[in-house]
Amino acid sequence: MVKSKDRRKFIVEKYVKNKDKYGQTIVFAVNQLHAIALAATFKEYGIKADYVISSVRDMVTGVTRSQEDNASAIEAYKNGELQVLVNVNILTEGVDLPKTQTVFLTRPTVSKILMTQMVGRALRGKEADGTEEAYIVSFVDNGLDKIAWTTPEMIFEGNNDFADSKTEYEKRDIRLIAISKIEEFAKMLNDSADTRELEKAPFTQRIPIGMYAFTYLEDNGVDISYQVMIYDSTRKAYEQLMVNLPALFNEYGNDEEYLSDEILAEMAEQCRDAFFLGEMVPPYDEKDIINILKYYAQYDSAPAFYSFDELDKNKIDVCAIAKYIVEQKIDPVTQSAYVQQLWENGDDNVLRLFFGRQKYFYNQLNREILRITSPFLFEDDEDNVTYGKRYFEKMTLHEIGKINPKYEDELRSNAFKKALLPNGQYKCAGCQKSFPDRVLLHVDHIIPLNKKEGKTVPENLQILCRSCNAKKSDKYDE
Template sequence: MEEAEVIAGCEHLLGLIKERDRKLLVLKYVNFLDWFGMGLRRNPERVAIIDSFLQANNITVWCKRESQSSIAHFDRRTTDRITFRLEGAAQTMQNGQDQISYDNAGTIEVAKQDSGIALYPHQKEALQHLNDKITKSGKVPFAGLLVLPTGGGKTLTAAHWLCTNLLNQNKKILWIAHRHELLDQAKATFHERLAFQDILRTKPSFNYRIISGIHDKPVHIRPTDDLIIASKDSLNAGFKYLLDKWLVNQEEVFLIIDEAHHATARTYRKLIESIRGSVKQFRMIGLTATPFRTVEEEQGLLAKVFPDDIIYKIDLRKLITRGILSEPVFESVETDFNVLSLFNKQELDKLNYFDIGSIGEGTAKTIAQNDQRNWCIVNRYCENKAKYKQTLVFALNQDNAIALKKLFQLKDIRCEYVLSSIRDQATGVTISSKGNKEIIQRFRAGELDVLINVNILTEGTDLPNVQTVFLARPTISPTLMTQMIGRGLRGEKAGGTKEAYIVSFIDNWEDKVAWVNPERLIIEENTDFNDTQKNTQKQLVRLISISKIEEFAVLVNDHIDKADKEKLENMPFIERLPLGIYHFSLLSQFEEEAREKNCEVLVYSNLKQPYADLMHALPSLVAGLKAPVADYLSEAQLQDLSATIESKIFFGHDLYPGYSPQDVKDIVQYYYQSESLPSYIELQDRAKFDVTNVAKDILAGDYSRSQEEAYKSQLWDEHESQWKTFFGHDKRYFLHEVDLAIRRISNPDLYQRPTIIPTDRKELRRLEELPMGEIREQNPAYWKWLSDQVYEKHRDAEGYYQSAEGDYRSKNKLDFQLDHITAISNGGLTTFENLQLLTRKQNAVKGAR
């Protein structure tokens, strides 16, 4: 309806509206009318016209922000999203007469045109392997893995094969993942990339359903669903509906497990076995970017889940070598912006689950408009313009984009911003900034140097010339981070660039929020730690160095407690280098979604033995435990186990550096979920990273100050794989450690550490007259030495501990207790000669006698 018609139709109502009511209406719709260009402040009568028109048509205006359930009319802002609701329709719905469209289930009509998809050679190779090992072999049951790196197109490759080989034959597909984002991504691939006549040649349409805590429910599953995309937890909880409404009618179902390295978790295994037992023909593919071998002696349980091993595998390095992906070059920039003062503890805890969008509009605006932070971002580009070239900036929100654009333009940088893929939560309608397509086209044509983007450019948007990605917004979502960095990883053969710079802007959160580190994400998802290539060790070194940077920061931070700093400085550098790491990922539960947590437990020389003992003890520690939720031991259970482990296994060992109760909890949780031990990766050639050797060379060379500085710079420049990789490409850390090592060698007395633990001698009794428990309290070092000696006496050549009575053998120390051969009550002493190992049961029987 035209504006003139609205005015004419409501003219008679103006005389009925009191002046007071007019003022209220002006207040009520101030922003609403401004958005429509109605010139509200000059024409207040139009407020009443619009209001009457909406009321006459049973229309209400509704607004919601993430931080509030609804917003008062007078508090609306021009950045708010507005929803129009038909009250009459809502009432009819309540009467059960009308129907509404539902976002998470429906029918996708196959488009009568070609998809335009040009698969890369490795994707074609993968499809051929899938055909050979599954279609042509006809093997049933079948369960294997498709391993493609980040950016390699796992989802598209698998979905393409499923469409041509299953949907085209009217066969059913069940696609399972553990994150909501992955479910949406899978649906978009089937819908927006593959529902075309050149791929689905024999099927004019197919029915889909997305099931999770925020999508549809299992109770709504229908026998006619061709494609179900679901979270594992929702399907486990509603398996009866899946069975009764879907599986019971099928001879054959094909199962896809996304992020398949988690398939060893208990709930995954339970679901897989339930589905396998419900159909006659069961086949399954696991998708992962994390390469691993599945031979039984290496992975055990994983081999049982995917007994047909790897169907096809290509690693990140090959795709970079082929020019399909760019070589990622990671850089970090400290903004020196302290954001902690903006939050209380509850808000920080919330951030760990809800991402940056949950911080509240006011706080987000404060961060986004911070002048110091924004100038840091702009200046970084200006100082490196020749290197960074065309750059895509991922900003916090619209306020951030506006501020950054202005500053870039003040520096004569051709810059624009786009607001893309903003979806109204109530209507599902996608809202885009006017001119987005034109701005993106200008960027693509080289008319813009910098494109600032809010809420991530949709997948499939072609930006081949992006040389650099600026990550000016943090995220806890691995999927979102993968999408962001993926915008710059298009290689030369794919029309992109040879190298891609991924620049992270790091605000001071003091690690209160588990933001995703982009470099760590790439390493974790794409490094085959079973491979013996040199590049694997380089990646391992970098993975360790990321965790060590916090320690380096302690050494140069004037605000750190002096005692903590001295503890680090007094420790030779080699002792602060780990021997290796336990590297694994586990699932944690928040509300109705599983969250992935990647863990790197650094193992130092002081903790090598207790960690080895812990690995032997894990089976007995978790035996008989039952989790409140199938995959997750409770925090109370983990706390109890952690305390037991610290008391029984780690006691008596120097816990610094490297001991963390959280690391122990993570290892226990992982073992409970997967029933397998975490992988241990040894740092090879560890000694070559010891800066003490550099310090010795400098002192032996008797250099002048200027010669010394030149020598250190030469080492830094000539040994990139050694020093630059380990010190995070930050020369300050390298120089600080070399200088500290020189001081340690030149002034040994200042850095000596006590080697003897003082003994409390208030009572004049020999230690050998005390029971072991009291020795532990009085002199832990002696207790540990004596315990180790007794265990070693009872260990055989194969590493098994042997009971002094009977034939029982075990590598788990917790299976045994130290026992006096002659009891203290009978004059025996706590000495090496008078101590032996018994099982707990044997010791209890002996004590009863």
């Protein structure tokens, strides 16, 4: 689809033949290379066109594109100086282009949300300073008919205003809490799942404080909408990750829009070692990191964060509800009616929003009541096993982290303290160069574990940059 000159020619000629009818047109392309090539083809046919994409580096396309270039192109389109503006999916939300009369869909999508957002660019209507008529032109290729097309009834049902609404977007975001939590509470119903660490945390700490929500395109043309829930325990780690993403990508020299699985796995492991050490309840998920890396590779920016500040955690604190039931000595019949009333008559249905299903709420509430009335049932939940440090000496740092995350964090932190310079940077034990961020460095054994003297102990750990770490690995592989 991207490389086909005939396909690009067909798309552009469709516009040229109907340019008076179509007027100002936004074109949604398959990817960055497609957007650049389409804009060039439009220009070859004498159409005033430009493109907006996330920044592109010379070594990839021979083209340099900055955010200033994007802003300039959008402004020219707003002023009527451009007939056509090509993009991938930057213009789906948040950019007001009311004079758009036509949308060209030259890419597939299986996302109904994204389809509606793209179509909505032309459906503002006169009351929103838009056009009286609008055209949606879809290019459907052979074998690519699995597209989430949207009918006129679906588009206009309950929505005559296609202006982006921040309020509605936030409401949509907060509803997604339930999607994430259902899985967690479903696990609590499974006796084979070990959720002791999770249940030790105060219930309000298990409630997300916000989320990163974003959409990116897979290399097979499928749109991925993803949300990463953030908790008190992981907030700082994710904030550090977002700040360090530019340095991480620069260190790995990644200029591709789509990263290989090998590179993603390596980068995700480095992020884990740099930011996600120690005990985190609920714990972070490596899949979240990989999806964030995929997004950054396409857009050169961190995903947007949406806070759940407006969520009243007290209304869903089942520990407090259980305590009230026990202290008031509410009998079973009255308790059942009381709990049902909480579920059905909440001012904002926040219980339903968070738990998703009534049985998950009841299950968790009953567990908390039992904790108060029959604490002896939970005595076995305490893990009284302790490990001496010698137990870990022949384990890798990652293996130690699975048993004792605090000790892994201690070992890594001590290694970085030894490498810390007076200026706040860290010195590589190999090349002796200094680096500003931990994310650019690795904690490595001086004597490898596969040698008799090699142990995972503080005095055998050093800090190496990525280049020196690779050289050392190659040396011992030989």
